[in-house]
Amino acid sequence: DMPDPRGGIRHVIPWKGNYLARPGLEAEADPQAALVTGGDDPLLGHLAPLLPRARKVAILAAFAQTRGVESLAPLLLAAARDGATVRVLTGDYRRITEPGALSALLALQAANPAIAARLLCCADLPAPHILHAKAWRVEGEGFALAWVGSSNLSQAALTGSAEWNLRLDQRENPAAYTKLCRKFDGLWGLARPLTAERVARYAAAAPVRDPLPWPVDGGWDGEWDEAPDSARDGAPDSADAPWQGTGEEVRAGPVEPYGAEIPAPHPIQAGALEALAALRGAGRRRALIVLATGLGKTWLAAFDWLAVQAELGRPPRLLFVAHRQELLMQAEKVFMKLTGGRRSAGRFYGAGEGIGADMVFASVAKLSQARGLALLRAQAFDYVVVDEVHHATARSYRRVLDGLSAGFLLGLTATPDRADAADVAALFDDEIAFRADIGQGVAIGRLVPFSYMGVRDTIDYRDVPWRSGEFDTAALERHALTEARMAALWEAWAAHPGTRTLLFCCTVRHAAAVQRWLAAKGVAARCVHSGPESDDRTAALQDLSAGRIAAICAVDLFNEGIDVPAVDRVILLRPTGSPVVFLQQLGRGLRAAPGKERLQVLDFVGNHRVFLGRLRTLAEAAGGS
Helix, strand or coil, X not given: CCCCHHHCCCCCCHHHCCHXXXXXXXXXXXXXXXXXXXXXXXXXXXXXXXXXXXXXXXXXXXXXXXXXXXXXXXXXXXXXXXXXXXXXXXXXXXXXXXXXXXXXXXXXXXXXXXXXXXXXXXXXXXXXXXXXXXXXXXXXXXXXXXXXXXXXXXXXXXXXXXXXXXXXXXXXXXXXXXXXXXXXXXXXXXXXXXXXHHHHHHHCCXXXXXXCCCCXXXXXXXXXXXXXXXXXXXXXXXXXXXXXXXXXXXXXXXXXXXHHHCCCCCHHHHHHHHHHHHXXXXXXXXXXXXXXXXXXXXXXHHHHHHHHHHHHCCCCCEEEEECCHHHHHHHHHHHHHHHCCCCCEEXXXXXXXXXXXXXXXXXXXXXXXXXXXXXXXXXXXXXXXXXXXXXXXXXXXXXXXXXXXXXXXEEEECCCCCCCCCCCHHHHCCCEEEEECHHHHHHCCCECCEEEEEEECCCCHHHCXXXXXXXXXXXXXXXXXXXXXXXXXXXXXXXCCXXXXXXXXXXXXXXXXXXXXXXXXXXXXXXXXXXXXXXXXXXXXXHHHHCCCCEEEECCCCCCCCCCXXXXXXXXXXXXXXXXXXXXXXXXXXXXXXXCCCEEEEEEECCXXXXXXXXXXXXXXXXXX
16 A cells, blocks of 8 residues: 555654655654754755755745845755756835845846746735745655745744744645645746846835736736735734834845945055045046955955945946956945945846946956947946956956946956966056055954975976976876875875865866875865866855865866865965966965964975975065065
């Protein structure tokens, strides 16, 4: 009488009666796992293991908050990248949803077209015009589950607060599961697609409904199963009653979600702001700022943008340009915090086309194409930021810079001295407006000091061809994949310990070999690169930060733009002829963190001229300290 004979003998252990029918769902070993109660049993702990295996994700939340979207974003992006379709539906009930949360959802849409978000206006619902439902649905090979209960899309509801959610399994209750899917689809049809314009109107407390055909697609199925009971839901008895919320999760009335999170400029940033103000006072229209990794280049740009607002008497129109999606998402997060989410943010990267917004975050790759350049020339910006501007001598950057109409142009970098000797400063009137090195960052406690140890390399570099300023990759890989070099690594690993380590490897094959070798020694490590066999980058960084793993073996991914404060050891297994790349890799571990006293740097040094300049590069970067 078993629905699946693989399940074993029925009811010997009742809650494992058919456990093989749902492989990998470890929670089913516990009959109480059907009820998630929050606290030490957070909803995110049940969702996170399933999202990497998902093919469909559907989230319904009466309201969304910025931190909630940000905490879930890496998992949703990873799921979409692996082939899942993701739908996120939230509402405007009592305007509790934060504008920053909607902007973060917009950023997810722009990052991957498999992710779609919509805003449901309560006024579009049948009377009594209230959306107070919450449901989290995840489907994949061999499972279809939903959690229905009290968790909205907020960090507290996902991780810490006492939120009760009951699991619904399609296999156990197909009728209820089908009904949930049908109701979600009906609400999705009523909802408005999320756009930059709609988010801006919501942030300005303006109506977000528009004359688009209604419903958008499909719409409500024409019935409520029973009238919502506002008292039972926890909603106020009348529209005029004050909302009795739960701290961080609920915020009614005028939304000010970011003020407490805006840092004050630290002394180095304050000095840079003074230099920029003086430069503009002298009539200059462009500036180059050099700040060591970890000193807050993006926040500096945001603070200076605010200063220009005071100078102009109005918010300056912003264009933020970078070469990688992560940098653009990070920048948008900073500027939205600074503005309280009250400026429209447009994304011009991936599938995003929001080049007409108040604040535009755009990739060099998309802007430098013929269509992008045509759109760019039709725009005028008061304030333009080019991040990681040491790349700006590339042809794509030059096309973008030549097509700009900018009131003020700010270039940001930690490493202006390119290995190819291209003159980045020439793009900014041959002057660096302000510069702060690692030593200054250490002096104010923003960075930690580092100990540099040159490890004698086992590779004879006379046998490795040198081409165009770098070692031949294939030959380098062959020489790096030896037992002698692995033994040298392990000896240095033991002699100069660390708790969280980044290893920069030569190739994907090399990184995978190092990861396996460390695993054989009992070291939990991940292998992260741009290939299809890579471990998930976001999950790997989170595991490293939390101490669940001890190391990440990386190939050309963490050179710039990624902050990993918990890293206290960097091992350079890949020799490079570029002082820029060398300092970028060093910089991944310099950021200060609680309990972190210094960074340990282990550099494999061999018999080649490229290693001669290491100490000079380090001394210059540290300001001679």
